[in-house]
Amino acid sequence: MVMNSMNTERVKAPSARRVDPQRLVLGAVGALVVVLLLAASTYYVGLVAVLGVHAIVVIGLGFLMASGQISLGHAAFVGLGAYGSALLSMRLGMPVLLAIPCAVLLCTLVGYVLAKLTLQLKGHYLPLATLAYGMAITVCFVAAVDITGGASGLTDVRPLSVFGHAFSTRATATVIWVIVALLLIGYARIYRGRVGRVARALRSNSVMVGAFGVHVPATRTRIFVLSAALAGLAGALYACYMQFLSPSTFSLIPSVSFLIMAVLGGVAGPLGAVLGAAFFMLIELAAQHVIARVLELPGQVETMVFGVLLITMLLKWPDGLLSLIPTQERKPPLPDAGTPAQAEPSRRAPAALAAHNVTKKFGGLTALSDVSVAIPGGAITGLIGPNGAGKSTLFNVLTHVFEATSGSVTLNGQPLPKTSQDVVKQGVARTFQHVQLVQELNVLQNVLIGGYSRGRAGLFSAAFGLDRAEEAALSDEALVALKRVGLLDVAYTRVSDLPLGSQRLIEVARALLARPSVLLLDEPAAGLRAPEKERLGRLLQSLRDESGMTILLVEHDMELVMNCADYIFVLNFGMLLAQGRPDEIQRHPGVINAYLGAET
Amino acid sequence: MDSSTAIFLGLDGITNGAVYALVALSLVLVYTTTRVVNVAQGDFLTFGALAFASLAAGTLTPLLYVVLGIGAVCLVIDLRRARAYKRSLLAPLVRYLAAAIILCALVFAASHSHSMPLQMLAALLLVAAMGPLVYQLTVEPNPGASIVVLLTCSVGVTLILQPLGLLLWGTESLTVNPISDARVSLGPADLAVQSLLILSAAVVMTLALFVFFRHSLYGKALRAASINREGALYCGVPVGTVGRLSYFIAAGMSALGGMLLAPLVTAHYEMGFIVGIKGFVGAVTGGLVTYPLSLVGVFLVGIFESFSAFFSSAFRDAWVFALVIPILLWRNAYHGDELDEH
Numbered sequence: 001m002v003m004n005s006m007n008t009e010r011v012k013a014p015s016a017r018r019v020d021p022q023r024l025v026l027g028a029v030g031a032l033v034v035v036l037l038l039a040a041s042t043y044y045v046g047l048v049a050v051l052g053v054h055a056i057v058v059i060g061l062g063f064l065m066a067s068g069q070i071s072l073g074h075a076a077f078v079g080l081g082a083y084g085s086a087l088l089s090m091r092l093g094m095p096v097l098l099a100i101p102c103a104v105l106l107c108t109l110v111g112y113v114l115a116k117l118t119l120q121l122k123g124h125y126l127p128l129a130t131l132a133y134g135m136a137i138t139v140c141f142v143a144a145v146d147i148t149g150g151a152s153g154l155t156d157v158r159p160l161s162v163f164g165h166a167f168s169t170r171a172t173a174t175v176i177w178v179i180v181a182l183l184l185i186g187y188a189r190i191y192r193g194r195v196g197r198v199a200r201a202l203r204s205n206s207v208m209v210g211a212f213g214v215h216v217p218a219t220r221t222r223i224f225v226l227s228a229a230l231a232g233l234a235g236a237l238y239a240c241y242m243q244f245l246s247p248s249t250f251s252l253i254p255s256v257s258f259l260i261m262a263v264l265g266g267v268a269g270p271l272g273a274v275l276g277a278a279f280f281m282l283i284e285l286a287a288q289h290v291i292a293r294v295l296e297l298p299g300q301v302e303t304m305v306f307g308v309l310l311i312t313m314l315l316k317w318p319d320g321l322l323s324l325i326p327t328q329e330r331k332p333p334l335p336d337a338g339t340p341a342q343a344e345p346s347r348r349a350p351a352a353l354a355a356h357n358v359t360k361k362f363g364g365l366t367a368l369s370d371v372s373v374a375i376p377g378g379a380i381t382g383l384i385g386p387n388g389a390g391k392s393t394l395f396n397v398l399t400h401v402f403e404a405t406s407g408s409v410t411l412n413g414q415p416l417p418k419t420s421q422d423v424v425k426q427g428v429a430r431t432f433q434h435v436q437l438v439q440e441l442n443v444l445q446n447v448l449i450g451g452y453s454r455g456r457a458g459l460f461s462a463a464f465g466l467d468r469a470e471e472a473a474l475s476d477e478a479l480v481a482l483k484r485v486g487l488l489d490v491a492y493t494r495v496s497d498l499p500l501g502s503q504r505l506i507e508v509a510r511a512l513l514a515r516p517s518v519l520l521l522d523e524p525a526a527g528l529r530a531p532e533k534e535r536l537g538r539l540l541q542s543l544r545d546e547s548g549m550t551i552l553l554v555e556h557d558m559e560l561v562m563n564c565a566d567y568i569f570v571l572n573f574g575m576l577l578a579q580g581r582p583d584e585i586q587r588h589p590g591v592i593n594a595y596l597g598a599e600t
Numbered sequence: 601m602d603s604s605t606a607i608f609l610g611l612d613g614i615t616n617g618a619v620y621a622l623v624a625l626s627l628v629l630v631y632t633t634t635r636v637v638n639v640a641q642g643d644f645l646t647f648g649a650l651a652f653a654s655l656a657a658g659t660l661t662p663l664l665y666v667v668l669g670i671g672a673v674c675l676v677i678d679l680r681r682a683r684a685y686k687r688s689l690l691a692p693l694v695r696y697l698a699a700a701i702i703l704c705a706l707v708f709a710a711s712h713s714h715s716m717p718l719q720m721l722a723a724l725l726l727v728a729a730m731g732p733l734v735y736q737l738t739v740e741p742n743p744g745a746s747i748v749v750l751l752t753c754s755v756g757v758t759l760i761l762q763p764l765g766l767l768l769w770g771t772e773s774l775t776v777n778p779i780s781d782a783r784v785s786l787g788p789a790d791l792a793v794q795s796l797l798i799l800s801a802a803v804v805m806t807l808a809l810f811v812f813f814r815h816s817l818y819g820k821a822l823r824a825a826s827i828n829r830e831g832a833l834y835c836g837v838p839v840g841t842v843g844r845l846s847y848f849i850a851a852g853m854s855a856l857g858g859m860l861l862a863p864l865v866t867a868h869y870e871m872g873f874i875v876g877i878k879g880f881v882g883a884v885t886g887g888l889v890t891y892p893l894s895l896v897g898v899f900l901v902g903i904f905e906s907f908s909a910f911f912s913s914a915f916r917d918a919w920v921f922a923l924v925i926p927i928l929l930w931r932n933a934y935h936g937d938e939l940d941e942h
C-alpha cells in the first residue's frame with residue numbers, strides 16, 4: 001500500500017518547468033515602464049510617475065482587501081503623507097529625504113490609532129467608518145486654509161533632492177518605480193509567507209485562524225497600518241513629483257478610484273495592483289482621447305463611458321484582471337520516501353484534557369449542563385450523541401472558542417489558557433465540523449496555516465526573504481503530514497477543486513502541523529468514502545501508538561468510533577448519558593434508548 | 601449663545617435632517633433587500649428635482665427619452681431570458697409597453713397642464729422607473745457578488761448618472777415653485793411650510809417602511825431575500841422582482857425628496873451628491889438596517905451640522921463625518937453580534 005502510493009507520487013512530480021504567464025506579464029509591464037522612463041516625453045514620464053504612485057497605494061490596499069477589509073478612505077492617508085512631507089519640508093525646512101519618512105511615520109501613527117478604534121467593527125460597519133474618517137480628514141485639508149492653502153491648493157512644494165541637487169521629473173519617476181519594484185517583490189513574498197496565508201483566511205475563517213494561534217485583531221491592525229504607511233509613502237512621493245497639492249486629489253472620489261483599481265486588477269497578488277492601476281489609467285486616457293478629441297463629444301460622456309466600462313468589467317470578471325492570467329506556483333519536488341521520522345518530532349508526553357462541571361448557556365438555551373469528562377492521555381476517546389446533544393458545544397468549550405458559562409477546562413491539571421490562540425500553543429489542535437479551508441489557496445498552503453503558532457516570521461521578515469529556512473522546514477513537515485493522510489499527490493491543487501472527503505482529511509493534516517499533543521476531531525469521517533474511512537482509522541491509531549497523541553473524536557459514524565476508540569462518552573440533551581469502553585457503551589440501555597428510542 | 605439662537609439652530613437642524621431623511625430611507629431599503637450600498641442614491645434626488653423643474657416649465661423632460669431607451673435595452677434582455685427559459689414572450693412585452701405608455705401619457709399631460717400634483721406624480725414615476733432598470737443592468741447579472749463589487753458597481757452608476765444630469769439639463773440652476781410658500785412661526789423662528797412638508801414626508805415614509813418590514817409577511821420575505829438569497833428563492837420569494845421593486849421605491853422616494861427640496865435651494869445637477877452623503881451618514885447611525893434609527897440619525901446629523909456651522913463653519917463637515925465613528929462604535933457594541941460577516 002505504502003509502496004504503491006509512493007510510485008504514484010513520483011509520477012506526479014512536476015515535469016519540465018514552463019514560464020509562468022504572470023511573470024511574463026510582469027516582465028512586459030516592467031520593460032514598458034523602463035522604455036517610457038528612458039525615451040518618452042515629459043508628459044508620458046509624468047503619467048508613468050502617477051501610475052507608480054497609484055500602484056504603491058493599491059499594492060497596500062489590495063493586500064488589505066485580500067485580508068477581507070475594505071477601506072473607502074485611503075486617499076486621506078495619501079493626503080496625509082503628501083501634505084505631511086510637503087509642509088515639513090516647506091514650513092520647518094526639513095530636508096525632503098527626511099520629511100518623507102517622517103510623513104510615513106505620521107500616517108503609520110494615524111493608521112494605528114484609527115485601526116485600534118475601528119477594526120473591532122463588524123460587517124459593513126468597518127467600510128462605513130473608513131469612509132467617514134476619510135471624508136473628515138479630507139474636509140480638514142480644505143478647511144485648514146492657513147496651513148494647507150485650502151481649496152486653492154498648496155504651491156511650490158519642494159522636489160525630491162539629495163544634497164541640494166533637485167531631481168528631475170524623470171529621475172523622480174524612476175525613484176518611484178524602483179520603490180514599486182521593491183514592493184512587488186516584497187509583497188509577492190508576503191502573500192506566500194506565514195502571515196499572508198493567514199491573511200487570506202481572515203475574511204471567511206477568522207475563528208479557524210484564531211484556533212491556530214493567530215491573534216486576529218493584531219494581525220488585522222498590522223495589515224491596515226502597513227497599507228496606511230504605503231499610502232503615506234505614495235502621497236509623499238506624489239508631492240515631490242507634482243510640487244503642487246490640491247485637496248480634491250485626496251477626497252472621496254480618489255479613494256473610490258483606488259478601490260476600483262484594486263478590484264479591477266484583482267487582489268490575489270501584488271501584480272493585480274499594477275495591472276489595475278495601469279488599466280484604470282488606460283481607460284481614462286483612451287476615454288479622454290477618443291471621446292473628447294476624436295468624436296468631439298462633451299467631456300461628461302467620458303465619465304459615463306468610464307462608468308459603463310467599470311460596470312461591465314466588474315460583472316464579467318469580479319475577481320479582476322489577475323484572474324485571467326493563469327499562474328504556475330513554484331512547486332518544489334515532492335519528497336521521495338518521506339519517512340515520518342524526518343520531520344515528525346519524537347514521541348511526546350501524553351496529555352490529558354478534562355472538563356469539570358461545564359455548563360454552557362446560549363441565552364435561555366442550556367446547551368451543556370454540568371458535564372464532566374476526563375479524556376485520558378495517549379488514547380483515542382470517542383464523543384457521541386444524537387444531533388443537538390451538545391457535542392460540538394463541548395468541543396468548542398474544550399478549545400475555548402466558546403467560554404463556559406460555569407465550570408473549567410484543564411490540560412494536565414493546569415487550567416487551559418483563556419483564548420483559543422493560546423490554547424493551540426499548549427499543544428491542543430482541532431478540526432472543524434463545517435470544513436474551514438481557504439478555498440483560493442492550494443492544499444499545501446492550507447496545511448501550512450496549521451503551523452502558524454510554531455513559526456515566527458512576520459510581515460517584514462517575509463518581505464525581506466528572511467523566512468526561507470522556517471518556511472522550508474514547515475513545508476517539508478506539511479508534505480509529510482499530507483502523506484500521512486494520503487493526499488500528497490494533490491498538494492498543489494486548489495482546495496476548491498477537491499471533494500468534501502479530501503477536504504476533511506486536509507483539516508486533519510493541518511491540525512497535525514500544529515504538532516499537537518491533544519488532537520480534537522469534529523466529525524472527520526462525514527463525507528468520507530469507505531476506503532478513506534479505513535485510512536482515517538489507521539491514521540488515528542498510528543497517531544496514538546507512534547506519536548503518543550491524545551485524540552478526541554466527535555463522530556456519527558459508529559463503526560469508526562467503535563473500532564478506534566478506547567473509551568467513549570455519550571452526551572444526550574446537554575448531559576452526560578454514559579461513559580465506558582466501546583463494548584460497554586454498545587450494551588448500555590440508556591444509549592440504545594437515546595439512539596433507537598426504545599421504551600425504558 | 602442664547603436660547604432663541606439654540607432653538608433656531610435646532611429647528612434649522614431638524615429641517616436639514618428631514619431633507620437627508622428620504623435619501624437615508626432609500627439607502628436602508630436598498631441595502632436591506634439587495635446588500636447594495638447604493639452610492640448613486642443621491643443622483644435620483646437630483647433627477648427628481650430636475651425632471652420636476654422641466655415639467656413645471658412646460659417642457660417635455662429630456663429624461664423621458666433616456667428612460668425609454670434604457671427600458672428598450674432591458675426589454676431585450678428580459679425577452680432573451682424569457683426565450684431561454686421557454687416562457688411566454690408576451691408577458692414582458694405587455695408589461696414594458698404598458699409602463700412606457702403610462703409614462704409617456706403622464707409626462708405629456710404633465711408638461712401641458714399646470715397641475716402641480718400631476719407634474720410631481722409624473723416626475724416621481726419617471727425617476728422611480730429608472731430604479732428597476734438600473735437594478736436590472738447592474739445587479740441582476742451577478743446577484744451573488746460580494747458587497748465590495750456591488751458597491752463599486754454602484755459607483756459606476758453614479759459615474760454615469762451625474763454627467764447624464766449635466767448633459768440633459770446643463771449647469772445652470774432651475775428654480776422650482778414650492779407647494780406652498782406660506783410660513784408658520786414657531787417661537788423665535790419661523791418655518792417654511794415646505795420644510796414641514798418634507799418633515800412629514802420623512803416621518804410618514806419611515807413609519808410606513810418600518811411597519812411594512814417589521815410586521816408584514818411580504819416585508820419579512822424581502823429582508824430574507826438579502827440575508828440568504830438562495831434560501832429565499834427556494835421558499836418562493838421572487839428575489840429578482842424584490843430587488844427591482846425596492847429599487848423602484850427607493851428611487852421614487854429619493855426623487856420625492858429632491859422635488860420637495862428643490863424650491864428651498866434651486867435644482868441643479870450636483871445637488872444630490874452632498875445630500876446623498878449626509879443621508880448616508882444618517883443611515884449609518886442605524887447601521888444601514890433600521891428605519892426609525894436612520895430618521896433619528898439624519899436629525900442628529902442635521903442638528904449637529906447647524907450647531908457646528910455656528911461655531912466653526914469651515915470644519916462643519918469634518919465634525920459631521922467624525923461623528924459617525926463614535927456612533928458606529930456604539931452600534932457595534934450593542935448590535936454588532938447581529939451582523940453576519942459576508
